[in-house]
Amino acid sequence: GQQVMQIPQYQHVQEGEDFTTYCNSSTTLSNIQWYKQRPGGHPVFLIQLVKSGEVKKQKRLTFQFGEAKKNSSLHITATQTTDVGTYFCAGLRDDKIIFGKGTRLHILP
């Protein structure tokens, strides 16, 4: 079963509002990756975090890896309609990669 939990499952935000999705693991992860999947599309790699407490930014996206390497978050500032899609985290543990179920982001115009 899934060992990487993502919350929330769905999120509806007004365009311009911020959005955050969280990824939690019961065990320590070697690293974590984030992917975005547009409706009808395939997952596209966004970022990889490796170090404890690491923070990376890509324009309006901010990614964090927890100090204990058991959780991660993706924060989008001032959402745009192009941000619509499902955001997946994928954690690596014991040389196995496990995807979360994703958070589906819907933008209200």
Add this chain to the structure above:
Amino acid sequence: EAGVVQSPRYKIIEKKQPVAFWCNPISGHNTLYWYLQNLGQGPELLIRYENEEAVDDSQLPKDRFSAERLKGVDSTLKIQPAELGDSAVYLCASSPSGTGYREQYFGPGTRLTVT
């Protein structure tokens, strides 16, 4: 640079029939993955190859699923016989060579419908 190529894009078969999916990874990518993705779920790893060696096939239902990557380039995933519960999108991904775990580039997937 061409992306990961998969064929067919769609397949409809009757249960108990065999089916095969083909994947050609990005040139130079030694690592190849096959995933299964159900609607509203994240990808679930079926098998991972490093060149022609299957290094992780622990999640592959070996009673009906098989995969091969004979020359370490393209790969085929087969299901025989297919069951209704196999209806899903089958994704292939590849990673560039190098140390450590690398980003994955996904293909468009094959949507399988078993009737």
